[in-house]
Amino acid sequence: MASLSLTQIRTGNSASGFSLNCRGKVQARPCRVGFRVSASENGNNKASSEPDLSVTVNGLKMANPFVIGSGPPGTNYTVMKKAFDEGWGAVIAKTVSLDAAKVINVTPRYARLRAGANGSALGQIIGWENIELISDRPLETMLKEFKQLKEEYPDRILIASIMEEYNKVAWEELIDRVEQTGVDAIEVNFSCPHGMPERKMGAAVGQDCALLEEVCGWINSKATVPVWAKMTPNITDISQPARVALQSGCKGVAAINTIMSVMGINLNTLRPEPCVEGYSTPGGYSAKAVHPIALGKVMSIAKMMKSEFDMDKYSLSGIGGVETGGDAAEFILLGANTVQYFTTHTDLVQRQQEAIRQRKAIKKGLQSDKDWTGDGFVKESESMGLKQRSLS
Numbered sequence: 001m002a003s004l005s006l007t008q009i010r011t012g013n014s015a016s017g018f019s020l021n022c023r024g025k026v027q028a029r030p031c032r033v034g035f036r037v038s039a040s041e042n043g044n045n046k047a048s049s050e051p052d053l054s055v056t057v058n059g060l061k062m063a064n065p066f067v068i069g070s071g072p073p074g075t076n077y078t079v080m081k082k083a084f085d086e087g088w089g090a091v092i093a094k095t096v097s098l099d100a101a102k103v104i105n106v107t108p109r110y111a112r113l114r115a116g117a118n119g120s121a122l123g124q125i126i127g128w129e130n131i132e133l134i135s136d137r138p139l140e141t142m143l144k145e146f147k148q149l150k151e152e153y154p155d156r157i158l159i160a161s162i163m164e165e166y167n168k169v170a171w172e173e174l175i176d177r178v179e180q181t182g183v184d185a186i187e188v189n190f191s192c193p194h195g196m197p198e199r200k201m202g203a204a205v206g207q208d209c210a211l212l213e214e215v216c217g218w219i220n221s222k223a224t225v226p227v228w229a230k231m232t233p234n235i236t237d238i239s240q241p242a243r244v245a246l247q248s249g250c251k252g253v254a255a256i257n258t259i260m261s262v263m264g265i266n267l268n269t270l271r272p273e274p275c276v277e278g279y280s281t282p283g284g285y286s287a288k289a290v291h292p293i294a295l296g297k298v299m300s301i302a303k304m305m306k307s308e309f310d311m312d313k314y315s316l317s318g319i320g321g322v323e324t325g326g327d328a329a330e331f332i333l334l335g336a337n338t339v340q341y342f343t344t345h346t347d348l349v350q351r352q353q354e355a356i357r358q359r360k361a362i363k364k365g366l367q368s369d370k371d372w373t374g375d376g377f378v379k380e381s382e383s384m385g386l387k388q389r390s391l392s
């Protein structure tokens, strides 16, 4: 009996905590996404050669459909280079905007959900909430690094993720500057639930079809590379904004971004999580627990696209709770051309905790946490990637 077997193996030192190893055991059968695995009628026969998992989406040739999603694993040159070295099909950088000075990232910015009874500290972590904003690194720095990556990896796919305020000129300037670095495509973040809707950014656009149509119109009359619209699940029918984005010139849709959430209240301190100086805000829910919701949203978009658009010209990227090759295969079987893998959030938080531990260790001479907590801790504005870089 033919069967599909995609295996992904975790490694301890990869940029993403993940590396690719795909082994196929099904009849070679081209499908519309060009996803192929080697043929074997029974599981005992070894494939004679490496499987060809290459895909071409919107004219972009990728070695495989597995893409690093926008966030900390795309926050700087070092981690993106590692992702290319590991063989990922494409890398989507952390979202950038024109003025990084307006972005203040706080610490802590993650809270977790465990599967054990009453959130038992021993339970497996199945969900994360984050209140991280877009990149707080200067745009010039990010652009310089995009350019360097494209010079060093000209045949690899680098996708910039962008977000701007409700201002046509600003969107045009951002697109122009990002394209000058040689990136292959642009993903537009219409979907971050907590950053920064008060300025008509992120999910504030993805939840409002009229606004989305206008902004997509500005973007697509300027952009010369394919544009993907990253959609928010925080809406009743995600196929509606996806349709608007495609009708307004976008060549692809990516879904989902995080789900608006409040992780919980710490019943010992009566403070919400994550808690920054006693305050918190709803954030974005992600990881394993969101996978079924993401599959549902992607299926809804795929059905709409298949019935209304020429699937040879448009693409769909599935995101949400992908931990294994099987999780990724589910998105592809539902109609996604590519699958975005974000990160093992456990790994992220471990790195953050290590960064904090090291930071604390250099405050010699202080008597207690109270002495150092007010000294730069909550003013910390480095993103995880910068912390990681300073650790390496």
Ligand SMILES: Cc1cc2nc3c(=O)[nH]c(=O)nc-3n(C[C@H](O)[C@H](O)[C@H](O)COP(=O)(O)O)c2cc1C
Residues within 6 Å of the ligand: 069, 070, 071, 072, 094, 095, 128, 130, 132, 133, 134, 135, 161, 189, 192, 230, 256, 257, 258, 285, 286, 287, 288, 290, 319, 320, 321, 322, 340, 341, 342, 343
């Ligand atoms: C800490 C963190 C930061 C993120 N930053 C961005 C971002 O800058 N831009 C973006 O489009 N999505 C961002 N995301 C959303 C992810 O790309 C992804 O859509 C979401 O986490 C769901 O996938 P997952 O369950 O595999 O993590 C971020 C997610 C997390 C957890």
